[in-house]
Amino acid sequence: xxxxxxxxxxxxxxxxxxxxxxxxxxxxxxxxxxxxxxxxxxxxxxxxxxxxxxxxxxxxxxxxxxxxxxxxxxxxxxxxxxxxxxxxxxxxxxxxxxxxxxxxxxxxxxxxxxxxxxxxxxxxxxxxxxxxxxxxxxxxxxxxxxxxxxxxxxxxxxxxxxxxxxxxxxxxxxxxxxxxxxxxxxxxxxxxxxxxxxxxxxxxxxxxxxxxxxxxxxxxxxxxxxxxxxxxxxxxxxxxxxxxxxxxxxxxxxxxxxxxxxxxxxxxxxxxxxxxxxxxxxxxxxxxxxxxxxxxxxxxxxxxxxxxxxxxxxxxxxxxxxxxxxxxxxxxxxxxxxxxxxxxxxxxxxxxxxxxxxxxxxxxxxxxxxxxxxxxxxxxxxxxxxxxxxxxxxxxxxxxxxxxxxxxxxxxxxxxxxxxxxxxxxxxxxxxxxxxxxxxxxxxxxxxxxxxxxxxxxxxxxxxxxxxxxxxxxxxxxxxxxxxxxxxxxxxxxxxxxxxxxxxxxxxxxxxxxxxxxxxxxxxxxxxxxxxxxxxxxxxxxxxxxxxxxxxxxxxxxxxxxxxxxxxxxxxxxxxxxxxxxxxxxxxxxxxxxxxxxxxxxxxxxxxxxxxxxxxxxxxxxxxxxxxxxxxxxxxxxxxxxxxxxxxxxxxxxxxxxxxxxxxxxxxxx
DNA sequence: CGGCCTCGAGTTCC
DNA sequence: CTCGAGGCCG
Numbered sequence: 001x002x003x004x005x006x007x008x009x010x011x012x013x014x015x016x017x018x019x020x021x022x023x024x025x026x027x028x029x030x031x032x033x034x035x036x037x038x039x040x041x042x043x044x045x046x047x048x049x050x051x052x053x054x055x056x057x058x059x060x061x062x063x064x065x066x067x068x069x070x071x072x073x074x075x076x077x078x079x080x081x082x083x084x085x086x087x088x089x090x091x092x093x094x095x096x097x098x099x100x101x102x103x104x105x106x107x108x109x110x111x112x113x114x115x116x117x118x119x120x121x122x123x124x125x126x127x128x129x130x131x132x133x134x135x136x137x138x139x140x141x142x143x144x145x146x147x148x149x150x151x152x153x154x155x156x157x158x159x160x161x162x163x164x165x166x167x168x169x170x171x172x173x174x175x176x177x178x179x180x181x182x183x184x185x186x187x188x189x190x191x192x193x194x195x196x197x198x199x200x201x202x203x204x205x206x207x208x209x210x211x212x213x214x215x216x217x218x219x220x221x222x223x224x225x226x227x228x229x230x231x232x233x234x235x236x237x238x239x240x241x242x243x244x245x246x247x248x249x250x251x252x253x254x255x256x257x258x259x260x261x262x263x264x265x266x267x268x269x270x271x272x273x274x275x276x277x278x279x280x281x282x283x284x285x286x287x288x289x290x291x292x293x294x295x296x297x298x299x300x301x302x303x304x305x306x307x308x309x310x311x312x313x314x315x316x317x318x319x320x321x322x323x324x325x326x327x328x329x330x331x332x333x334x335x336x337x338x339x340x341x342x343x344x345x346x347x348x349x350x351x352x353x354x355x356x357x358x359x360x361x362x363x364x365x366x367x368x369x370x371x372x373x374x375x376x377x378x379x380x381x382x383x384x385x386x387x388x389x390x391x392x393x394x395x396x397x398x399x400x401x402x403x404x405x406x407x408x409x410x411x412x413x414x415x416x417x418x419x420x421x422x423x424x425x426x427x428x429x430x431x432x433x434x435x436x437x438x439x440x441x442x443x444x445x446x447x448x449x450x451x452x453x454x455x456x457x458x459x460x461x462x463x464x465x466x467x468x469x470x471x472x473x474x475x476x477x478x479x480x481x482x483x484x485x486x487x488x489x490x491x492x493x494x495x496x497x498x499x500x501x502x503x504x505x506x507x508x509x510x511x512x513x514x515x516x517x518x519x520x521x522x523x524x525x526x527x528x529x530x531x532x533x534x535x536x537x538x539x540x541x542x543x544x545x546x547x548x549x550x551x552x553x554x555x556x557x558x559x560x561x562x563x564x565x566x567x568x569x570x571x572x573x574x575x576x577x578x579x580x581x582x583x584x585x586x587x588x589x590x591x592x593x594x595x596x597x598x599x600x601x602x603x604x605x606x607x608x609x610x611x612x613x614x615x616x617x618x619x620x621x622x623x624x625x626x627x628x629x630x631x632x633x634x635x636x637x638x639x640x641x642x643x644x645x646x647x648x649x650x651x652x653x654x655x656x657x658x659x660x661x662x663x664x665x666x667x668x669x670x
Numbered sequence: 671c672g673g674c675c676t677c678g679a680g681t682t683c684c
Numbered sequence: 685c686t687c688g689a690g691g692c693c694g
Contacts, residue, residue, distance in 0.1 A: 332679075334678095334679075334680095336679080338679095338680065340681085352683090354683095355681095355682070357680075379682090384681050384683090384686085385683090518689090518690075520677055520678045522677060523677070549691095550676080550692090552690060553690095626676065628676065630674075631675090672694095674691105674692090674693085675690105675691090676690090676692100677688105677691095678687105678689085678690095
């Protein structure tokens with residue numbers, strides 16, 4: 001009776017593991033899975049004769065091993081030659097053609113293209129269908145026996161799902177940590193006050209070398225199989241047939257692996273994998289191209305360590321190490337001191353990186369980043385470069401621990417740091433850096449949208465004392481600009497006109513442009529709609545301001561304090577005198593339309609319109625747009641290269657419109 | 671008070 | 685884009 005139940009539970013648990021790791025489609029929640037596992041464990045504990053070596057309960061053997069013994073591989077684990085670009089890939093193909101031509105096989109061979117996972121290569125030996133031994137790659141000839149730890153990896157079958165398994169088969173593949181799981185792991189560690197892990201690859205390596213396999217069991221390790229090594233009692237004709245065999249018998253085989261004929265198709269497949277690199281849940285550092293037919297592989301043989309029948313097409317790395325030359329500081333318009341890294345220029349993910357943000361002093365010291373360190377720099381896709389942390393092995397002892405300066409680097413006034421704040425602040429209202437940043441904010445697209453007035457010009461005008469505050473812009477003349485570098489009659493006139501044109505910007509954008517702390521565009525628009533004019537806002541008390549939807553005491557006090565400052569009052573008067581809009585116009589009021597009550601998020605790149613145009617179209621029809629996806633979102637409009645928001649929308653069950661569907665919806669609603 | 675949701679602020683490179 | 689924090693609802 002309980003034997004039948006035990007078999008049932010084992011079958012069930014294996015099916016769930018398979019759905020989770022092979023099909024990437026979990027069918028039960030963790031609690032249900034754990035309950036079944038606990039029940040099976042209880043049955044097996046009551047009747048130990050029911051235990052089978054490949055039972056899901058037998059993954060963690062318990063106990064601490066005394067170290068790892070070195071084991072020789074049955075067949076050496078080869079390394080791969082690299083192709084760094086298309087030319088090197090083509091050159092490899094030409095060599096193949098020549099070699100095969102000499103042996104009378106001149107036709108274009110079939111290839112298998114696979115993503116090259118950035119993890120750790122493992123060799124898994126199955127004897128009579130049962131996992132006997134797992135060994136790391138090591139030097140290729142011999143590696144470490146990590147069987148006890150590998151048994152805890154749920155993506156790796158303890159037995160081959162086949163009634164007649166071969167006498168012996170060596171399955172090779174890559175052990176890795178999925179990126180999402182890695183992120184969660186670090187989040188948990190952060191919450192627990194533990195140091196965070198540097199990168200998935202090193203964490204996977206460290207996890208496999210745990211002496212206590214119950215620790216390994218808690219790490220989110222996974223596995224992709226990609227090759228066959230030693231064999232007894234079975235033979236394969238090709239790489240693709242071997243992969244199909246593995247996949248049918250419960251081994252995870254990467255879905256991106258493809259078979260194709262001809263090097264041109266291979267080249268395209270490599271680039272397709274590179275394009276999708278950011279959307280994968282694991283790090284890859286290239287694509288592996290293999291000649292499919294094993295007979296051809298045998299004919300081609302190897303040169304030294306590198307087989308001639310395979311090559312690694314390498315992508316530019318998204319993480320690199322470089323030297324941290326110094327830590328500089330920007331002072332933002334709010335007065336926040338923002339440290340950034342001055343790096344020895346290094347190419348990461350195809351672009352040269354020189355700077356990277358460092359957030360705040362606490363963050364720098366938590367990561368233990370010191371000036372002079374060799375640091376790991378990351379840049380995933382279009383994402384901003386980050387300094388992940390130092391390479392501790394490269395420390396010489398001459399590195400300098402970073403300390404925030406006591407005085408503002410821009411104005412020399414003392415810096416203030418509140419206990420509860422992460423950031424240091426310059427509180428000097430006349431700090432030149434804060435002034436300049438404030439003017440930059442004023443001319444920005446979402447504020448006054450003044451074209452032709454950029455960072456460089458603002459700094460120059462500030463130096464010349466032509467513009468010391470935003471309102472001074474309106475007094476600029478063509479004659480003021482002409483002596484400046486890069487200005488001709490026409491360009492000077494255009495700039496003056498662009499400034500003049502900004503006087504018609506809606507009141508909401510003007511209020512935003514003033515740069516009141518905590519008041520962004522959305523809040524500024526809410527406030528202007530509630531008060532209608534700057535005069536009424538200035539008269540209002542804190543309580544009245546806090547009644548505005550989305551405004552609480554913190555924001556209300558910031559607004560009131562700003563309005564009460566005499567210098568700010570002079571500035572507002574100057575703007576009014578210049579003719580800047582300080583009253584609400586009708587077209588700023590929310591529109592009633594078919595989208596009223598609906599909230600949209602636009603992400604990714606749209607082909608036919610900019611994101612701002614999409615926002616405008618939605619708002620014209622009465623819809624609301626926000627920047628983050630939640631359950632309250634009615635639709636996500638997803639263009640090309642949509643990132644994390646797409647995943648979030650899928651998870652939250654928010655309907656997703658591609659550009660075509662969005663245009664249809666707009667068309668049918670207008 | 672806890673847990674969402676939303677907004678603000680600052681960011682790099684081409 | 686991400687992080688942190690303010691606002692609001694239950």
